[in-house]
Amino acid sequence: MAKPNKRSNPVMLTKGMSIGSISAETDDDFLFDCFVHHPAVELASRMQAPGMVLSGRTGSGKTAIIRHIERNEPHHVTIDPSEMSLSYVSNSDALRFLQAIGADLDLLFLALWKHVLCIEFIRLKYRVADEDSSRSLFRRLWDRFSADDRKKRSLKYLREWEGKFWITMDQNIKEITEKYESKLQAEMGADIEKFKTRGQYEKQLSTEKKSELIARAKKIVNADQLSELAGVIDLIADHSEDEQTRYFILIDKMDERWVDVSIRFHLTRALIESLKSFRRIRNLKILLALRTDILERVVQETGDLTFQREKFDEYFIRLLWEPGELLQVVQNRIRLLFRRQYSGGDVSFEDVFPYNVGRVNPFEYMLERTLMRPRDIIAFVNEALKLASGQYEVTSTQIREAEGSYSAGRRQALEQEWKTTFPTLPKVLDHLTKVRRASMTLAELGDKDHIDELALKIGTEKQIDFDPLHPLAVATIESAANIPLFVKTIVEMLYRVAAVGIKLDPTQRYIYSHVDQPYFLASSLPDGLKLRVHPMLLRALSLAPQDRY
Structure with a gap:
């Protein structure tokens, strides 16, 4: 055991002492005062940077970055998928029938996301709060662009929503889904009704009949709306090109149960694909926080093995940490912890953890037992502090003892993290x-x-x-x-x-x-x-x- 240097600021480790929560959602006591500006923060905040998907494992800092931007950027809106009423989509009889017969709903989901994100940006940028302000905004857009023949199709699309820019996202989703439902009912209502009332009706259909129904559905769920939405995005971009105000749409909690699993990963893929269209709006940054294992499941279920690795690589901001950055995370938190209790000089990690573990530096020993992410090292330090209550420092014996409960917790967390992708x-x-x-x-x-x-x-x-x-x-x-x-x-x-x-x-x-x-x-x-x-x-x-x- 290495002999520690004499410390100028001895402190007592007390019961319940910790350097914060391992979850950014519940870490207000430490998160903002101890925030470490990882390079991903700059990429996520810079409008010109193409990255729009914060990708990383559980505990790598995705939500921390989202919360940091929420705190520092006044013009933002945060989307919680669980509040979007996407269950209306998964419960639609017409859409469930199309899914059952093998119809491709990707274009519909892509149109859904583009529409929702367009409306959210309009509400955020123009502060549309009611029907009157919604109609007033449409008149302003009409006055500016109606003489441009290229914009008329986009204005026609917006006219359908001129009094509805202010309605909530879940209402938007319901309305756009209902529009498709009514068209599908008119085209194949009898078959949809049989699907509702007869068990496994889709299995009674011949291959020829399914092909016919899928072809008829394609006339409705087609690329026309995507073309119209692309025009709307261009129109909004032209209306914003000289503006310096920065706007952020932030999307988190995609790992929670926000929609039925039957369409969840197809919707997630469609969301990722929709993001690149909004790069045209130079003062808007959309950020999606997405766990690595969820992305892996998207690849599995949508059958495109090049999805993550090639087609969208430049849009991903991957959260990887260096040892020095993780040491800074711990140092900041230990300093703040003891600054709140003592009026003396700064207390460092070395003051609290002065003993080598065998021949290994204590921080290096602990870091080797992490997956190089903040959550792991915070959890390990907290376990060690718990065992050293009533003492002046954490001994190497206590670090080894803390490793037992820390390791058990990390195994459980690893199994939970990858449960949807690797259930066995x-x-x-x-x-x-x-x-x-x-x-x-x-x-x-x-x-x-x-x-x-x-x-x-x-x-x-x-x-x-x-x-x-x-x-x-x-x-x-x-x-x-x-x-x-x-x-x-x-x-x-x-x-x-x-x-x-x-x-x-x-x-x-x-x-x-x-x-x-x-x-x-x-x-x-x-x-x-x-x-x-x-x-x-x-x-x-x-x-x-x-x-x-």
């Missing part, structure tokens, strides 16, 4: 305990007795949504020849969630998804790879630590 992750983590080593080869992970047991646990239960392991588990039960692909898919999943690091070649170091390449396909993994459990999970899985990571 808890079973796979349990499987790692059977190997009894933190480091292992592919062959050791795929030991036949243990892998057969895992396949039975997964394959004999009902598949949950798009769980990628379930069909492979069933295939493994049927034939041992399928074990290699099953095992490599397990590695693909464990690496993706950062539960393990992998060494692709003996000459390389171990790499981890939260700091290196974010994913590998199972088919690309070599037979000779090695994997190592992330140190964050060692105590939770009762595995002995190996060499330093």
